[in-house]
Amino acid sequence: MVNRATPGATAATTVVASVDDVRRRPPVPWMSAPGGRVPGVLTIATINVNGLRAAVRRGMPAWLEERRPDVMLLQELRAPDAVVRELLGEGWHVTHVEAAAKGRAGVAIASRLPFEAVREALPLPDGGEEPEGDVGRWVEADVRLADGRLLTLVSTYLYSGTAGTPSMDAKYAHLDRVTQRLTALAAQELAVIGGDINVGHRELDIKNWKGNRTSAGFLPAERAYLDRWYGELGLVDVARREAGDVAGPYTWWSWRGKAFDNDSGWRIDVQAATPALAEHVAESTVDRAATYDARFSDHAPYVVRYDVG
Numbered sequence: 001m002v003n004r005a006t007p008g009a010t011a012a013t014t015v016v017a018s019v020d021d022v023r024r025r026p027p028v029p030w031m032s033a034p035g036g037r038v039p040g041v042l043t044i045a046t047i048n049v050n051g052l053r054a055a056v057r058r059g060m061p062a063w064l065e066e067r068r069p070d071v072m073l074l075q076e077l078r079a080p081d082a083v084v085r086e087l088l089g090e091g092w093h094v095t096h097v098e099a100a101a102k103g104r105a106g107v108a109i110a111s112r113l114p115f116e117a118v119r120e121a122l123p124l125p126d127g128g129e130e131p132e133g134d135v136g137r138w139v140e141a142d143v144r145l146a147d148g149r150l151l152t153l154v155s156t157y158l159y160s161g162t163a164g165t166p167s168m169d170a171k172y173a174h175l176d177r178v179t180q181r182l183t184a185l186a187a188q189e190l191a192v193i194g195g196d197i198n199v200g201h202r203e204l205d206i207k208n209w210k211g212n213r214t215s216a217g218f219l220p221a222e223r224a225y226l227d228r229w230y231g232e233l234g235l236v237d238v239a240r241r242e243a244g245d246v247a248g249p250y251t252w253w254s255w256r257g258k259a260f261d262n263d264s265g266w267r268i269d270v271q272a273a274t275p276a277l278a279e280h281v282a283e284s285t286v287d288r289a290a291t292y293d294a295r296f297s298d299h300a301p302y303v304v305r306y307d308v309g
Contacts, residue, residue, distance in 0.1 A: 040146060040309030041282075042113075045069040046194030046269055048157065048252075048299035052077040056087055058296035063287065069303060070112045071143075073155035073194035073271075077106035084108060095120060099136030106136045107155045107195070113143040116150060125180055133159075133170055134177070145308050149190055151277070156195035161216040168216060175225045179233075186233040186274060190308075193235070193272045196252075196299065201226040201237070204247055205267040217266070229272060236278035238271045238304055239286070249286040252299045260292045269302045282307045 045067065049055040052074070077084055077096065084096045084106075092110040095118040099105035109118075121130050122138040130138075137157045142150050158178065159171035185191045199222045200206040212218045229235050243249055250265025259265065273281070283305040289295040 040307060042071065042145070042151075042306045042308050043067070043069045043303060044071040044073065044153070044192060044194065044271065044306065045287075045301045045303045046073040046075075046155070046196075046271055047301040048075040048196040048269060048297060050076050050297040050299060052079050052084060052087055055296045059294065060296040063296065063301065067287070067301070067303065071153060072108075072110040073153065074108040074110065075106070075155060075157035075196045077108055078103050079106065093141075095139055095141050097121070097136050097139045100132045104136070105157055107139045107157050109139055109141045109153050109155050111141065111143055111153070116142040116144055118142075122177055123181055123184075124177060130177075131170075131173075134174055137174070138178070138181075145190075147309070149308075151308075152185060152188060152191040154185070154191070154193040154195070156193060156197070158195070158197045158199070160198045163214060163216045163219060168219075171216070172221065175222070179225060179228065182229055182233055182235065182272075186235050188274060190277045191274045192277055192304075194270065194302075196269050197226075198268055199223060199226060200266050200268060201230070201240070204240075204245060205250075207247065207250065207262075207264040207266075217268070234275060235272040236275055238273050238278060238281055238284055239267065239302060241278070242281060242284035249288075250300075251286055251302055255298050260295070269299055271302060271304050273304075277306065277308075280306045280308050 049060065081096050081098060085094055088094055088110055092112065093114050094108060094110050095115065096108035097106065097120045119140040122134060139155050141153045143153060144150055159167070159174050161167045161171035182193065185193065198217055200218045201223055203209040206212055206218060209218060230237050239249065248265065248267050250263060250267050251269035253260040253265040281304060285303050287301040287303055289300065
């Protein structure tokens with residue numbers, strides 16, 4: 001998440017551990033212990049980790065040990081596949097797509113339920129291949145629920161872009177392709193698209209929305225795509241439906257200045273569910289850290305419990 005106007009932002013420095021430092025750490029309990037799953041309950045967390053190695057160093061394992069989700073939809077892993085699988089450890093079924101550019105983007109799904117099928121690219125109607133810049137931004141997996149129904153899981157990391165530059169052309173082209181895929185997914189009974197969509201839908205979704213009216217992430221043309229997803233296509237923005245017409249709940253805050261302390265954030269990490277799945281929502285929570293120093297990413301995990309019994 002970049003190029004956002006945040007009042008009072010100042011430069012900050014982040015120290016990141018090397019991969020060798022992370023690899024030398026002893027195994028962490030949550031990485032290898034599946035824990036007890038509750039029959040009929042599926043807890044799905046979407047998390048932009050802002051670099052998996054850094055997130056582990058900053059305290060992600062402690063959050064995981066407490067939360068114990070059944071599924072993690074992960075974005076911005078920014079690590080080779082071998083490192084991702086090593087850090088996640090045993091007990092997870094993992095599908096991971098690296099970005100074409102080293103150290104950029106990357107998406108994954110980690111599930112306690114086995115996969116029936118995986119699609120490690122954005123499926124295009126004509127069967128064509130993704131443009132290089134799209135690689136590492138979309139991955140799908142199907143899992144079978146206890147009652148036999150299939151649930152499609154999607155982890156996505158959409159372009160951020162910069163207003164007035166060619167990057168917006170790439171973003172809009174990608175949003176067109178995403179919308180084509182969402183049209184098909186919305187027709188399924190059970191599907192959830194989780195991730196960092198890099199667009200604030202409404203004024204309620206950005207604390208400083210007035211200062212971002214001409215910024216990428218809040219441009220009318222970008223927001224129109226979400227109007228269609230949650231309108232014409234019928235997908236349910238779970239967090240907004242559950243929270244109601246209130247500010248936030250925000251999921252991203254700049255590392256800089258007092259954005260986190262002042263709750264000057266953006267709600268850009270979502271779970272968009274088909275209506276049939278949304279009917280099963282039992283709990284919707286943004287796991288905002290208690291303090292700035294307790295964060296393991298500049299994004300907070302967004303966690304939904306579905307009683308799919």
